[in-house]
Amino acid sequence: MADESRRKVVLKKDPLDGILSYCKMKHPNEGILILKGKSKKGIITIDSLVIPPFSYGGQTFAGFPHSFLPFDLSYVGIVHSHPTGPADPSITDMQNFFGLVSLIVKSPYENSEDIFAWDSDGNSLEIIFEN
Template sequence: MVAKVRIREELLDYLLELARNAHPNEFMGFLRAKNGVVEEVLIAPDIRPGPTSVFFNTWMLPLDDSIVGTVHSHPAPIPDPSPQDLWFFSKFGGVHLIVFYPYSRENVWAYNSEGSRIEIELVP
């Protein structure tokens, strides 16, 4: 089970910017890692964002072994995963970030696939 996620600082700041730009709607993406560090976000095509959910067609997602999890935003100051989030977490990797309003570094929480909170380590 994953106990910590290592993520590039620059990517975390980019995810915060994506959340701010999508507000008041949610955004979502897939996290890519190299050598144990999350370095990129893949924004899936054909995403339909809304204020309480994001829909995308999983058939549009490429086969990609570097995907280690997901990221999405909550336009409200609620960091806890919903039942739908937990279902989604169980399908795509072991690391999941929720970026929540007001979108500062303190407003990014990480979870494992079971929905337990895990530590975030920033990598320069």
């Protein structure tokens, strides 16, 4: 439990910009991306993004078939947008949790204040934004 309370997410500038741009492009539909990076001693560092193959989305959902993903140990989670409402994870979000972290971006996707991180139990994680 002590480890869990120290877990943090470091989001580099390039993926931050890519996330915000992608969410704006997909709006008013949800967008979904795979987060790539590494995890060490409770620090999850996100340094790049992948558009999942055969991803799909609508105004209230986004997803992708996991079976088409190549095996890659650098996948650390997913990010998706919530075009309306809060950035809290839904039951469906939690049932489809992938990796170590889930980022949710709420509209209007303007800056880091619109991005929130969650663990697989639905607990909020601190995000550190890095250049």
